Amino acid sequence: MRSVWLLATKDLRLEWRTREIVTTMGLLAFLLVIVLGAARSDPESAPGAMWVTYAFAATLGFARTFALERDHLTALRLAPVDRGSVFLAKAMANWLMLVVVQIVSLPLFGALFTEAVWTRLPLLALPIALGGIGLSAVGTLFGGLIVQARLREALLPLLMLPVTLPLLIAAVSATSAILDGMPLSAVGAQLQLLGAFDILFLTVSWLLFDFVLEE
């Protein structure tokens, strides 16, 4: 657990000093909210716009985090920690960066789409957190998988979006019900699906990461 924390803080410190990834992700998210809001800015469009924004920001950012490591993959392979810990550290760092982008873009959704973002904030945090964890798990697994492939930035969304579609459907559905003023009990099924997705993909990625980093 300590090694996970050390590796994650290494990534986060690197990001804090350059602020490359979060800035790019944040700007893309900002741009997407504006583009989507210009197309349709009624409250019904808010959940879809929100998750399209998060998914695209994630695919952009997660393709970069392993690219940082590209010249140092051997160092990461030789590190005296098991590969599962490397996965958990990367996924945690990716998730925290995504959370920053999610928090920063929320005021935009509130301003452009619906005020309900503010009144429903405590409940809204549930799908945002659970959805972000799943996106980070899948994004980290695939990001590591294709770090040395050609056209890496183009390949990540091609792989990540279909696999995370159940998560996106559940997240959009939960977000929409919450923004409509439904109680927590109305989104039980969606939150269960999000939780199941997170658990499945954290476990599977943790197990498979051995093969991902192999030379």
Next chain:
Amino acid sequence: MRPLLILSTALMLVGISWALLVAPTEVLQGLPQRIMYIHVPVVITAYLAIGVVFIGSVLFLWKKDARWDRLAHASAELAVLFISMTLISGAIWGKPVWGTWWTWDARLTTTLILWFIYVGYLVVRAWAPGGRGARAAAVIGIVGALDIPLIHWSAILLRTLHPQPTVFRAEGPLLPASMLPPLLISEAAFLLMFAALLVLRVRQERTLSRLIESLEGA
């Protein structure tokens, strides 16, 4: 492989003729219902192909034997082929019966997403060749199969229009007995076709890798 191919072709001719000429016309849907004799066998074959990709991928990562990778790769190509045929035959059936080529029903959505996942599998192999591409593809082959229940579950959240299974049910087939033989013959034909193409592609890939080895050796 050749006997498989001949047997499959023969059964396909028998199955299609039986389905078109002998099987009764369904009362409500009329003639378009006969697409079932292709649609159902094809979708079952597609899921079998996905299962073979999963097993081949697990065994490849575990045993590190390129034979399993060739099996998974060949099966993934066939998965894309049979999923495409499922989507196309389903759309042709849906237009006259439901009045639409496409609807966001649970089964349709699941099948479409699977198409994207296995096309992604082939794209990874094309863009990351060699051992790394094979390992990346194997991980996708495993993740793709494990994702199926979640995709289906999420698509149910979107509502469902597709009929429930009528043949492979715990309570026994719901389908009229007169429709069953052509369906099963057609099913056998498509499964044999899958087996024949799988053997063919695995052999081709094996020859290719031997060729590369001998060129590298020379």
